[in-house]
Amino acid sequence: MSDSQQPSDFEPVDVFAETDGMDLRPGSDDCYKCSTCDTNCPVAEVDDDFPGPKFQGPEQWRLKRKDDYDIDDSITDCSNCLRCDTSCPSEVPLSQMHNTARSQYVDNQMSKLSVEYIRNRILSNYRTSAYLASLFPRTATFVMNFGPVRWVMEKGLGIPSERDFPEFATTTFRQWWKQRGGAQVQNPDKRVAYFHGCYSNYNTPEVAKALVHVYEELGYEIMVPEQKCSGTPMFANGMLSDARRHAETNVESLTAAIEDGADIIASCTSCSLALRQEYPELFDIDGIEDVSNHTYDALEYLRIYEDLEAELEGAKVDFPDLAYHAPCHSRNQGLDGQALELIENIDGVMAEDVGDSCSGISGTYGWKTEHYEVSMEIGEEMFEHMEHAEGDVGMTECPTCAMQMEHGTGYEIKHPLEVLEAALVSEE
Numbered sequence: 001m002s003d004s005q006q007p008s009d010f011e012p013v014d015v016f017a018e019t020d021g022m023d024l025r026p027g028s029d030d031c032y033k034c035s036t037c038d039t040n041c042p043v044a045e046v047d048d049d050f051p052g053p054k055f056q057g058p059e060q061w062r063l064k065r066k067d068d069y070d071i072d073d074s075i076t077d078c079s080n081c082l083r084c085d086t087s088c089p090s091e092v093p094l095s096q097m098h099n100t101a102r103s104q105y106v107d108n109q110m111s112k113l114s115v116e117y118i119r120n121r122i123l124s125n126y127r128t129s130a131y132l133a134s135l136f137p138r139t140a141t142f143v144m145n146f147g148p149v150r151w152v153m154e155k156g157l158g159i160p161s162e163r164d165f166p167e168f169a170t171t172t173f174r175q176w177w178k179q180r181g182g183a184q185v186q187n188p189d190k191r192v193a194y195f196h197g198c199y200s201n202y203n204t205p206e207v208a209k210a211l212v213h214v215y216e217e218l219g220y221e222i223m224v225p226e227q228k229c230s231g232t233p234m235f236a237n238g239m240l241s242d243a244r245r246h247a248e249t250n251v252e253s254l255t256a257a258i259e260d261g262a263d264i265i266a267s268c269t270s271c272s273l274a275l276r277q278e279y280p281e282l283f284d285i286d287g288i289e290d291v292s293n294h295t296y297d298a299l300e301y302l303r304i305y306e307d308l309e310a311e312l313e314g315a316k317v318d319f320p321d322l323a324y325h326a327p328c329h330s331r332n333q334g335l336d337g338q339a340l341e342l343i344e345n346i347d348g349v350m351a352e353d354v355g356d357s358c359s360g361i362s363g364t365y366g367w368k369t370e371h372y373e374v375s376m377e378i379g380e381e382m383f384e385h386m387e388h389a390e391g392d393v394g395m396t397e398c399p400t401c402a403m404q405m406e407h408g409t410g411y412e413i414k415h416p417l418e419v420l421e422a423a424l425v426s427e428e
């Protein structure tokens, strides 16, 4: 053996180069290839070309031993429903792997001048478009649904003309909150900070108002801190730098609310999921763990801290029968049964579960022409179950699932907080 071959001269090959970024390769080792994630993926079920979550997650990260390994294009076909995450028995961080891979794909492989990139940036920054629309809400609602405009949007940007743009509220939730003079109940022992998200502010303030009425009826002091988008549509479109900017504002103001003695509640299950799970998985911002540990879904919080059964005893409401769909992001948090369990206690309301299928829209996913058909095919099972259910009004906690339910059936859709408001709060 020559000197150069002596073991003391051995230099290990630098297989995993040092990086400041997130390294998810070790998580791949927890995958034992059972394929449970693949069988639970709604996109893989209807799209034979989609290789599925096992490939998108652990397999892709295992291959990624060198920086020159490109992310597979199919990462853009994942809808970020997180069903794979929920179903994996081995706690492989699938959604974290997908979100990180999607971001690397967008940063390194997607042309910033492509129509697809521009469209995705507009869709994922819904808060900006909604803010502009809220300056002229009636005009914006009309223009966004005007045939020729939709034709141009479809041909030029790939936004399907089949979908109806949601109506913009003439008074946003935050304007209403300011006009009424903020919180009507002061109570340092029962304080919550409401993360209303973009949709409840600009499109469905009735949901946010229902939350305020219910919580104040139960003696809570509500804070409405400064906030930006939760980041959910940005994670789904690989726009992690945008999401980080929004997360920094949210974490700063929510941390301040926690210091003032508040827990954080959200009425949208994708927002609560982002604050509680996706933020600490993707970012390292001071206070992020605190925000995660103090965040709850609004119904979940009441079920933990209030005796709702007692509160609802004797309540009788006149409410239409409901067909309920549990959003994927509430399943991911283990909250999929809660709305039905709650409503069982209310005399005069009947809510029927329409099964455990995905609605198919998954935020911005169903708002892209290339995914529209897949999105509707996934939703078909839910539409059929809704039509066979007794009720002809739908109910769900997720704003985009509500859009898809309405689009597929024509039903009006309610949030469980609106039912709770009808049961607990007397009309003035």
Ligand code: SF4
Pocket: 030, 031, 032, 033, 034, 035, 036, 037, 038, 053, 054, 057, 058, 087, 088, 089, 090, 091, 092, 094
């Ligand atoms: S469910 Fe989990 S363990 Fe099974 S194949 Fe998918 S990632 Fe691997």
Ligand code: SF4
Pocket: 040, 041, 042, 043, 044, 052, 053, 056, 077, 078, 079, 080, 081, 082, 083, 084, 085, 098
């Ligand atoms: S997040 Fe949903 S669409 Fe994406 S791979 Fe997982 S199950 Fe499939």
